[in-house]
Amino acid sequence: MFKxxxxxxxxxxxxxxxxxAGDNRHEWTGSSFWVDIARAVERGGFDLLFMEDTSMIDDTYRGxxxxxxxxxxxxxxxxxxPLMPLLAQATQHVGLVSTISTVQYHPFLAARLATTLDHLSNGRIGLNIVTSVSHRVAQNFGLDEMYDHDQRYAMAEEWMEAVSMLWDSWQPGALVLDRREPRFADHTKVKPIEFVGKYFKTRGPLNNPPGPQRRPVITQAGTSEAGRELAAAHAxxxxxxxxxxxxxxxxxxxMNRRLIAHGRRPEDLHIFFMSKLFLGWSDREAQERHDESDRKKHDPQSIESALWHLSYFSGGNVDYSTYDLDxxxxxxxGNGQVSTMKHLVEGAAGAKTLREVITQPGQMQGIEFVGSPGTVAEQMNEAIAESGGQDGFLIYGTEDELTRKSVAEVTDGLCAVLRDRGYIRGSYRKATFRENLNDWS
Ligand SMILES: Cc1cc2nc3c(=O)[nH]c(=O)nc-3n(C[C@H](O)[C@H](O)[C@H](O)COP(=O)(O)O)c2cc1C
Structure with missing residues (x-):
């Protein structure tokens, strides 16, 4: 089984x-499109819906x-x-992960917000902890430029320690709720944390009681040395x-070695591998869609978009419009999403020039699966079995689109086959996001 x-x-x-696309030009700002996506993802039996975030309009490309x-x-x-509670209200089981940046949110604000969302979602909230990578983000939050890579991670480590202490600042039993005595909460069980670090200082305690999960599910997306250590310690x-x-x-x-070094068990961390799906009525139709997507990479507009994204991933350090494509x-x-950049460049086997790297078949897409739902189900299961058998996939669309149709192809097409074959969960058996994540029955 996989996640x-x-x-x-x-x-x-x-x-x-x-x-x-429907009328997504206008519709995206509201909740209806996202509610439909969240409901579909839950229907498919997914563990989580994850939302990326950054706070800037990038201008690295061509300045x-x-x-x-x-x-x-x-x-x-x-x-x-603010979208999270709306999605929570429209669904019942799926985990909802929103990105939060350690450069943008003070630990107290983050811990209090996450606890509020955990209450509002009945224990289905998760936070994706990112360090933010771009100078433009830093400049929106009072810095002249972004900290360098190691400093960002040192800051994130301290941030995680502070929020973790805040989430534990209400001890078990602190909430009394006795109307007769009367006593709402026991002040001896709600203690300041007096956290003083290099980057953050917070006294605590939190002024809201723990949510159903106490600590929201934590996800982490960096795979540099420092990123792996952060995940091994907290995620x-x-x-x-x-x-x-x-x-x-x-x-x-x-990660197993690192988890054990941190006194945790390998099963305490789930790895979701980015994957892109090309589905069709038949294997042949799916292959045609895949080949068409590869052909489109050579369009001038796709090349410009790829160069823009490379510049963006560099964290504002490298303008790829200035290089000769050939x-x-x-x-x-750059100093940005270092491991993402390495994957892009090293993953383009045999590609030597900038043009070859960005037009490489399968480039920028993690692991790809191409075929009818039945074929893709077997490919996914084999990949998981070959890799050790305890992780899952982070689907980021079919072809290059996020539409109700492309989501339904997976959630109502592929997932039905995966479920029939026992490769994914049949139903959600537990109450909270973390409990379902750890449930393999
Ligand atoms: C699946 C995935 C999702 C990510 N989501 C975000 C995000 O929402 N916001 C963000 O600033 N960075 C995001 N990143 C970037 C990572 O947080 C991190 O900066 C990047 O992977 C480089 O990490 P490294 O320096 O440890 O290699 C994401 C990366 C991946 C692979």
Whole structure:
């Protein structure tokens, strides 16, 4: 059996002019589209719906926001946090993960917000902890430029310690709720934490009582040395990129060693590997859709979008519009999403030039599965078995679109087959997100 998560690349207009986009140009700002996606994902039996977030309009590419705003690339973007309770109200079981940045949120604000959301969602909230990578984000939050990679992770480690202490600042039994005595809460069980670190200081205690999970589910998406350590110490789930079952197995083996070193068990961490699906009525139709998607990578607009994304992932350090497309791939990767960049460049086997890297078949897509639902179900199951058998996939769409249709192909097409064959859960048996995540029955 394996786990499934759905990756939403931001609360933004994603497919705003594609064939099946509906009226997403206008609709994306409200909740109706996202509610439909969340309901579908729950119908499919997914563990989680994950929402990416960043707080800026990037201008690394050509030193301008023009391309970002012309094509709606990672912008505009609403804040996903207020969407979470709306999705929670429209669903009953699926875990809801919103991204939160350790540069943008003070630990007290984050811990209090997450606890509030945990109450509102009846224990179904998760936080994806990111360090933010871009100078533009840093500048929106009072810094001149983003901290370097190691400093960001040192800050994130301290942030996690502070929020964890805040979530434990109400001891078990602190909430008395005795009307006769009367006593709402026992003040001897609600204690300051007096946290003083290099980056953050917070006295505590939290001024709201623990939610159903006490500590929301924590996910972490960096796979650098520091990212892995952060996940090993604190995360319930890791969101990761691998191209092959061997790479999946290597990451799992490495994380098992780190988890044990942190006094945790391998089963305490679930790894979700980014994957892209190409589905069809038949294997042949699916292959045609896949090949068409590869062909589109050579369109001038797709090339510009790929160069824009490389510049974006570099964290504001490298403008890929300045390089010759047919010269050797530049070695400078920037201070941004370092492991994502390495995956892109190293994953493009045999590609030498910038053009070859960005037009490589299967590039930028984690692990790919192509075929009818029955074929893809077997491919997914084999990949999990080959990689060690305890993780799952983070689906980020079919072809290049996020539409009601593309989601339904997975949740109502593929998932029905996965369920029939016993590869994914038949139903949600537990109450909270974390309990369901840890349930393999
Ligand atoms: C699946 C996935 C989701 C991510 N989501 C976000 C996000 O929402 N916001 C963000 O700023 N960075 C996001 N990132 C970037 C990571 O947080 C991290 O910065 C990046 O993977 C580089 O990590 P590393 O420096 O440890 O290699 C995501 C990365 C991956 C692989």
């Amino acid at each position: 499934l998560g759905w990756f939403v690349d931001g609360y933004r207009p994603q497919t705003w002019r594609g064939t099946w 301008s926001t023009e391309t970002a705003l012309q094509y709606a690339l990672e912008a505009p973007k609403n804040d996903p946090m 319930d789930a890791m969101l990761s990129i691998a191209k092959t079952p061997d790479q999946m197995r290597d990451l799992r083996a490495d 010269a050797p791939m530049p070695t400078e990767l």
